[in-house]
Amino acid sequence: MPLRLLLILGALSAFGPLAIDFYLPSFPTLARVFATDVEHVQLSLAAYFIGLALGQLVYGPLADRFGRRKPLLAGVLLFSLASLACALAPSLEWLIVARFVQALGGCAGMVVNRAVVRDLCDPIASAKVFSQLMLIMGLAPILAPLAGGALLGWLGWQSIFACLFAFGVLSWLGVALWLPETLAADSPNAPLRGALGEYRRLLGDWPFLGHALTGGLAVAGMFAYIAGSPFVFIELYGVPAEHYGWLFGSNALGFILVAQLNAWLVARHGPGYWLRRTVWFYLACGLLLLAIATARPAHLWPLLIPLFGCIACLGILLPNASACAMAGQGTHAGSASALLGSLQFGIAAGAAALVAALHDGSAWPMALVICACAALAVLCSRLTRWAERRSGHPGW
Structure with a gap:
């Protein structure tokens, strides 16, 4: 795949993590500014996840009906305008609504991103490309909290969303100038009225659904960490807000390195092989994290070791689950990508909300939700493999 196209797809895939991670260091500041907790x-954050989950269901059929470019350009423009609205928010309620709309726009890039890769690549090549995109989008969790913490101290929390507005505008220009239409000209245009029927078909396709749920539970564990880590790092263990990004970025670095290793691994055994084995490592790290959090250590470092393992192994889980789920979807790649992303972020929204609901002044809620997600991911992976064997599915 040409480097310029890969960079554009990487920018599109970064909409989600960048819009999430950039403002994490500002949580305590926003609580003070809006006189809340x-x-x-x-x-x-939960509103953003809900917007990602719902919006993708709309963009999928649009991308199959009208091509990849037009829905994408509309979505990126909406993201940019909503980012500006976030910067001007006079209240927390305004910010929550603006974040929801921001997600409705930003999710276009995530849907079209996966559909474009499916248009151009076979399952093994898709896993490699998704792993390469992890290198680009993985820089967002490293750089965004660092930049967000710096901007917070220099220019205030509004500057964070002003930068997201600028990023959205630049991404819109990149798509408009350099992203070609990848939906084949002779592909049948999927009628919009058939979207619900296509989603019903996909929900009855257990290899697709099982891989989507496995990846979705992995994403949910990651966003439980994203939702809980500002309190755990900054409030509970006293890490300065401007240093939060260094800890957050170290985990993201492990994610990037493992994703690049995955590009080499899938050429030897295929994405399904590594997906089924890595979920067990994810569970082991989750159990260790829960045990340490239950003991309520006086220092942060014991929690950081299993957290690093949980986040790093997502570099294998996420690209391989996406590649396995998208394999064989053909001209309906837009709808499949939409449902895949919707399931992932719907589960993630629930995980983030659960961390907040269980809040007890310790790291235990975050650890419990991560561990539960890992256990359910193992269960889904095992059921998917069982279903593949019964149906004679190749299993990728």
């Missing part, structure tokens, strides 16, 4: 500020 961190748990209520976390609702703006």
Whole structure:
């Protein structure tokens, strides 16, 4: 795949993590500014997840009907305008609504991103490309909290959303100038009225659904960490807000390195092989994290070791689950990508909300939700493999 196209797809895939991670260091500040607590500020994160989950269901059929470019350009423009609205928010309620709309726009890039890769690549090549995109989008969790913490101290929390507005505008220009239409000209245009029927078909396709749920539970564990880590790092263990990004970024670095290793691994055994094995490592790290959090250590470092393992192994789980789910979807790749993303972020929204609901002044709620997600991911992976064997599915 040409480097310029890969960079554009990487920017599109970064909409989600960048819009999430950039403002994490500002949670305590936003709580003070809007005279509330961190748990209520976390609702703006849950609203973003809900917007990602719902919006993708709309963009999928649009991308199959009208091509990849037009829905994408409309979505990126909406993201940019909503980012500006976030910067001007006079209240937490305004911010929550603006974040929801921001997600409705930003999710276009995530849907079209996966559909474009499916248009151009076979399952093994798709897993490699998704792993390469992890390198680009993985920079967002490293750089965004660092930049967000710096901007917070220099220019205030509004500057964070002003930068997201600028990023959206630049991405819109990149798509308009350099992203070609990848939906084949002779592909049948899927009628919009058939969207619900296509979603019903996909929900009855257990290899697709099982891989989507496995990846979705992995994403949910990651966003439980994203929702809980500002309190755990900054409030509970006293890490300065401007240093939060260094800890957050170290985990993201592990994610990037493992994703690049995955590009080499899938050429030897295929994405399904590594997906089924890595979920067990994810569970082991989750159990260790829960045990340490239950002991309520006086220092942060014991929690950081299993957290690093949980986040790093997502570099294998996420690209391989996406590649396995998207394999064989053909001209309906837009709808499949939409449902895949909707399931992932719907589960993630629930996980983020659960971390907030269980808040007890310790790291235990975050650890419990991560561990539960890992256990359910193992269960889904095992059921998917069982279903593949019964149906004679190749299993990729």
